[in-house]
Amino acid sequence: MKELIDRLKTSYTVEDYIQQRSDLAHITVSKETAVDFISHLQRVEGYKHLVILTAVDWIEDGKFQLTYLLNNPEMKNDINVKVFIERENATMESIHHLWEQARTYQRELKEMFGIDFPGSPGVDKPFILEGWHDLPPYRRDFDTKKYSEETYFPRPGREKNDPATYMKQKLYPNE
């Protein structure tokens, strides 16, 4: 994959590059060049298969990381294209013109992280949460325990033990 990366570096600004395995490389590109870069990978370099499009919430840095995992079925290797976007009013260009199925991923990201993909078909339709009015639930500042306790009538008397200390007390009560 080394030659491929060197070839890509000549025409694109690669911000970061990690070779995790011989068949898996992580490449970070800027938000502006990302879609151009991905379509180059798809059309010229043979990365025809979009494995997954997902996001990571780096709340400390105020960023979302978008992860486009692409697979090259002929070379049998993967490229993970990482794109960092601002967490505030997060928007990203849609890639549904490259892969039709990306619209489903983008719908999910819109609902779960609140990342908007303008122009992606049906991106505003509810995906699995019907009538959700709160913060998008996969964002790390969304307190799922608090939301559940306020909403879903928790049954009183539920006990919770730390497994390690509990089993220690059970098995070795004299220590």
Added chain:
Amino acid sequence: MGKEELEKRIVLSPDGEPIEIDPINDYFCQDLPEVEKKSSIAILEKFQNWARSRSLWVLGFGTGCGAIEMRPLMTPKFDAYRYGIQWRPTPRQSDVFVISGYLSVKTLKRVIRSYEQMQGPKYVIALGSCTINGGMYWDSYNTINRLDHYIPVDVYIAGCMPRPEALLAGFEQLKKIIREGRGEGANLYAENFEWYKANQKKIIKDWDMPDYNW
């Protein structure tokens, strides 16, 4: 069903005439459920309960991971049919609803629809810890914690997941409850209808169906 399908609108009749329709009133019955009185003859009621307990027809609706426990029961290994238990494809034909595991809010809406379409007397078996207090999903943003706040439950089967034997034991327990005349879930639902509806509407934000699905 989507919310927009329930809005008042003008459609063209087959003759080409525009007519105004109000789906929620035109297509659905707005009556609320009523409490069904027991038979005044005690021995008749007892006989009816005996007969009811001998043919439990289960709605084939798997709501969570516990649905997988129902397959061995249908097939020769555990063979629930020998106890008079069989699975039916529609809510209209069934009288037992097995809530098999966790319920997301989205599924709960379908569960309420199906439960209300079932004809009384009807019974609910809650399978797995998730239906009791949320189980391992107790702090999830999208799964309910207590099933008995939304529909009346007759039998709880604890475990994560309970084995098919436990489900069979639960059916036997339900039979006992029915024979004793305590399987009054449908009447409980009708009596406390407002409380159940308020709980349901509290968590189902986009309510897009009539208050009672006949």
